[in-house]
Amino acid sequence: MMRLLFATAATLALSACNQADAPAAAAQSASVTETAPATMPVGDRVLLWGDTHVHSINSIDAFSSGTANADIDSAYRFARGIPVIFPRTGQKVQIDRPLDFLVMADHAVGLAVSSRIAANDPSIMEYPIAQRLRELLTEEGGRALTTAAMGQSNLTEEERAAFMRDMRSDEVMAGSWQGQIDAAERHNRPGEFTALIGWEWTFAPALRNMHRVVFTNAGGDVASQFLPLANYQTEGPEDLYAYFEQTRTRTGADFVAIPHNSNLSEGRMFELTDKNGDPFDAAYAELRNAWEPVVEITQYKGSSETHPALSPNDEFADFELRNMLLTGVPTDPLGGSYLRSALLRGMAEQSRIGVNPFQYGIIGASDSHTGFSSQEESNFLGKLGEDYLPKDRLGPDAVNIIFPSAQMSASGLAGVWADRNDRQSIFDAFRRREVYGTSGPRMSLRLFAGYGFAASDVERRDFAHHGYRMGVPMGGNLLPANGRVPQLAIRAVKDPEGANLDRVQVVKGWIGTDGEMHERIYNVAWSAGRSLRTDGSLPDVGNTVDLATARYTNSIGAAELATLWTDPDFDPAERAFYYVRVIEIPTPRHHLFDALALGIDPASIDITPTIQERAWSSPVWYNP
Structure with missing residues (x-):
C-alpha cells in the first residue's frame, strides 16, 4: 500500500522564502531573485x-x-x-x-521505406512489391501507403508476404x-x-x-x-x-x-x-x-x-x-x-x-x-x-x-x-543521469546532494564546482549517512526568454521500515508575497494571463530561486529518492492562441487556457 503525505509547516523549517514572517531558518537558507539573474555559473560542465x-x-x-x-x-x-x-x-x-x-x-x-518509394529510389524500386506500393501512393495517397506498410488490409495475402520478405529484408x-x-x-x-x-x-x-x-x-x-x-x-x-x-x-x-x-x-x-x-x-x-x-x-x-x-x-x-x-x-x-x-x-x-x-x-x-x-x-x-x-x-x-x-x-x-x-x-x-527534463522552457536547474553544505553555498559564484566537490549531482547516489542528514543544494533560473518561477519543490519517495511505499511533496523555495500554510501548502502565485490577448507579464514570480534544504523527516534506515520540480507562473497554452486567432471563445473549449510549465531534475538516491 502507498501512503501519501504532505509536509507540515514544522517540517519545512529550511524551506526557502523571502517573507518577513517566514521562519528564520528558512530565510537564512534561501536566495530569491526578483530581477533578471546574471549568468548562472556551471563549473566544469x-x-x-x-x-x-x-x-x-x-x-x-x-x-x-x-x-x-x-x-x-x-x-x-x-x-x-x-x-x-x-x-x-x-x-x-x-x-x-x-x-x-x-x-x-x-x-x-x-524505416524510410515509404519515403524511398516516394522518391523512386532505384535500389528499392527493383522490388515488385515496392512498385505496387508506389501505385498505392500515386492513386490513394500517403495514408494508403502507410496503411499497407503497417500491415493493414489494402494488400492481398501474396502482396503482404512479399512486403514482409522484401521490405523487411x-x-x-x-x-x-x-x-x-x-x-x-x-x-x-x-x-x-x-x-x-x-x-x-x-x-x-x-x-x-x-x-x-x-x-x-x-x-x-x-x-x-x-x-x-x-x-x-x-x-x-x-x-x-x-x-x-x-x-x-x-x-x-x-x-x-x-x-x-x-x-x-x-x-x-x-x-x-x-x-x-x-x-x-x-x-x-x-x-x-x-x-x-x-x-x-x-x-x-x-x-x-x-x-x-x-x-x-x-x-x-x-x-x-x-x-x-x-x-x-x-x-x-x-x-x-x-x-x-x-x-x-x-x-x-x-x-x-x-x-x-x-x-x-x-x-x-x-x-x-x-x-x-x-x-x-x-x-x-x-x-x-x-x-x-x-x-x-x-x-x-x-x-x-x-x-x-x-x-x-x-x-x-x-x-x-x-x-x-x-x-x-x-x-x-x-x-550518469546528469540530465533533466522540461515541458518546453529552458530553465537552468542544478541539484547537488550531500551532507556538508553550508547555507551560504547556494550563493557561491563557484556553486557547481563546490557542489561537485562536496556532494553528488542529480542522478547520483548519496554516500551512507553515518549519523548525518541529506542536504539538497538547489539553484533554478528562469528561461531568459520565458516566464518567472512560481516555486521549487522537492519530491521525496521512500520505503518505510514497514516495507510500504511513501511519497511527500515539500515546497522549499518560492517567490515573494506568500507564506506556507500550516499544512505545508503554499498559496497560488497568481495569474497575469490576459485571456483576450494571450499575453502575460512577469510582474509576479521570481527570476531565480535557490535554497539549501535538509530532509526534516530523514530516517537512515529507509531507502529514499529525491528529485526537484520547478514550477513556472501561469502562461498562455497554445490552444488559447489558436482560439483567439480563429475568433473562437476560449471559454467554449473544455481545456484550461493556461499552463504552468515545469522542470524535473533527475533524482538522487539514498541507500541505507
Whole structure:
C-alpha cells in the first residue's frame, strides 16, 4: 500500500522564502531573485539543450500525411536554427533558439521505406512489391501507403508476404539505415551541434505502449556495422538488451534506451515481471538499470510523472494527462504507467533482490512527427503536418486524429550537463543521469546532494564546482549517512526568454521500515508575497494571463530561486529518492492562441487556457 503525505509547516523549517514572517531558518537558507539573474555559473560542465525524439517522413506513421512532413535534412537544419520550408504550406519556419543536439528517432519498423518509394529510389524500386506500393501512393495517397506498410488490409495475402520478405529484408534496411547515418554525419558539428545516431524501437503488445528511443555514442563508421533492431524482431525489452550487448561486443558501439509515453502503456511499462511473466531477478534488474538510465517524463502525447489518482495530495499532479492506449481508448491510471510509482517500485525491488531496475534519470522530448522540434506554446507546429494550422486543431474543420493537437502541449526538452558538446560527452551525461527534463522552457536547474553544505553555498559564484566537490549531482547516489542528514543544494533560473518561477519543490519517495511505499511533496523555495500554510501548502502565485490577448507579464514570480534544504523527516534506515520540480507562473497554452486567432471563445473549449510549465531534475538516491 502507498501512503501519501504532505509536509507540515514544522517540517519545512529550511524551506526557502523571502517573507518577513517566514521562519528564520528558512530565510537564512534561501536566495530569491526578483530581477533578471546574471549568468548562472556551471563549473566544469556546460548546459546543453536537445531533443532525443524527432521523426521525419522516414517514419511510416509520419509519412501518413504524404510529404506534408519534413525530410531528415530539413529536420536537422531546423534544429540547428536554419530557416526551412514547412512542406505542407510552403512557408518559412525557423526555431527561435537552435538546439545543441538532436536524435532523429525514426521508427526501425519500415524505416524510410515509404519515403524511398516516394522518391523512386532505384535500389528499392527493383522490388515488385515496392512498385505496387508506389501505385498505392500515386492513386490513394500517403495514408494508403502507410496503411499497407503497417500491415493493414489494402494488400492481398501474396502482396503482404512479399512486403514482409522484401521490405523487411536486411538489404532494404541497410540502405535505409545508411541514409540515417549519412544525414547525421552531414549535420554533426562537434562543439556546435551534435547529431546523435539513433532510432525508435516501437514495441506495443496489444497496443500497450512499450516504445524506447535508442541512440548510440558511435560515429557513422561504427554505426554502419550494425542494423537497428525493430519491434517485430523481438518479444520484449530483454531482446533489446541482448541486442545491445551483442552489438557492443562485436562493434564497440554503446547504447542508451529511453522509455517514453508510459502513460499510454496501461501499466505495462513499469510492471514487475519480465516478458515471460516471471518476477524480476537481480540479473534482469542489472540489465535494465544498465541500458535504460533515463526515462522521458513529458512529450506531446502527455506527461508521465504521476496521476492524481496515484498522488492525491500532489496539487500539481494534474498536468497534461493522457491516460489511454495508443488507439485513444481511455484506461485506468495504474502505477506501472507513471514514473514516480516506478521509482518507488524500483526501490522496493532493490530491497527484495538487491538491484534497482528503475533507477531512472529524467528528460523531456517532443516526439514530433513533423520533423520539427517545436516546444513553444506561442508557436506550436503540431504533431503532424495535417494538424499544423489553427483550423486543423480547433473549430468545425479540426482534423479528427487519435491525438488531437488541441489536447497536447508543446513539450518537451532535455537539459544535459555535459563536459563538451559532442557525442561521447552527451552520451556520458545520459549514462550518469546528469540530465533533466522540461515541458518546453529552458530553465537552468542544478541539484547537488550531500551532507556538508553550508547555507551560504547556494550563493557561491563557484556553486557547481563546490557542489561537485562536496556532494553528488542529480542522478547520483548519496554516500551512507553515518549519523548525518541529506542536504539538497538547489539553484533554478528562469528561461531568459520565458516566464518567472512560481516555486521549487522537492519530491521525496521512500520505503518505510514497514516495507510500504511513501511519497511527500515539500515546497522549499518560492517567490515573494506568500507564506506556507500550516499544512505545508503554499498559496497560488497568481495569474497575469490576459485571456483576450494571450499575453502575460512577469510582474509576479521570481527570476531565480535557490535554497539549501535538509530532509526534516530523514530516517537512515529507509531507502529514499529525491528529485526537484520547478514550477513556472501561469502562461498562455497554445490552444488559447489558436482560439483567439480563429475568433473562437476560449471559454467554449473544455481545456484550461493556461499552463504552468515545469522542470524535473533527475533524482538522487539514498541507500541505507
